[in-house]
Amino acid sequence: MIIYQEHMQNITEASFADGFFDGWPNPPSTATFERILQNATHIILAIDEHTHHVVGFITALSDRVLTAYIPLLEVVPSYQNRGIGKELTRRMLDKLQDIYMIDLLCDTDLQDFYAGLGMRKATGMLIRNYEHQSGKKG
Numbered sequence: 531m532i533i534y535q536e537h538m539q540n541i542t543e544a545s546f547a548d549g550f551f552d553g554w555p556n557p558p559s560t561a562t563f564e565r566i567l568q569n570a571t572h573i574i575l576a577i578d579e580h581t582h583h584v585v586g587f588i589t590a591l592s593d594r595v596l597t598a599y600i601p602l603l604e605v606v607p608s609y610q611n612r613g614i615g616k617e618l619t620r621r622m623l624d625k626l627q628d629i630y631m632i633d634l635l636c637d638t639d640l641q642d643f644y645a646g647l648g649m650r651k652a653t654g655m656l657i658r659n660y661e662h663q664s665g666k667k668g
């Protein structure tokens with residue numbers, strides 16, 4: 531069974547299942563991944579109750595007044611298509627329900643995934659500094 535937790539208590543580098551940042555040429559290290567989760571305004575972790583491994587996560591950055599941005603959602607490949615990604619997103623949108631602006635960027639093939647969770651399509655702009663893909667030094 532998958533359990534969901536909104537904090538980093540009892541999470542160590544050994545807690546993360548293999549397979550995060552799938553397809554990233556220069557992914558963050560596990561230590562940097564921990565820092566990302568610690569620094570985010572809100573996190574929700576999906577944890578396999580049997581292995582105690584984190585198998586999915588979602589983060590949000592917010593001013594806690596008007597705006598929030600959801601930069602990262604991922605479920606490791608071996609746990610995909612079991613409803614975990616939808617549950618993580620549902621829970622995060624629920625946490626942010628008193629916030630006016632909730633934004634995220636995604637590829638067009640994922641727009642229906644988010645539309646099914648109540649979001650609507652929009653256009654956006656971005657910059658990617660690829661030399662920092664593994665994370666800013668702490």
Ligand SMILES: CC(C)(COP(=O)(O)OP(=O)(O)OC[C@H]1O[C@@H](n2cnc3c(N)ncnc32)[C@H](O)[C@@H]1OP(=O)(O)O)[C@@H](O)C(=O)NCCC(=O)NCCS
Nearest residue numbers: 603604605610611612613614615616617635636639640643
């Ligand atoms: C997107 C992601 C989080 C979904 O997690 P998941 O646990 O597999 O999702 P669920 O099981 O809750 O939902 C599966 C649904 O998402 C759809 N889906 C998953 N990945 C998709 C993709 N890349 N393109 C289109 N649809 C996708 C599946 O087709 C399925 O649709 P259905 O319910 O109509 O059958 C997961 O595929 C993932 O981690 N992908 C890599 C990272 C990523 O793209 N993150 C999103 C950043 S915006």
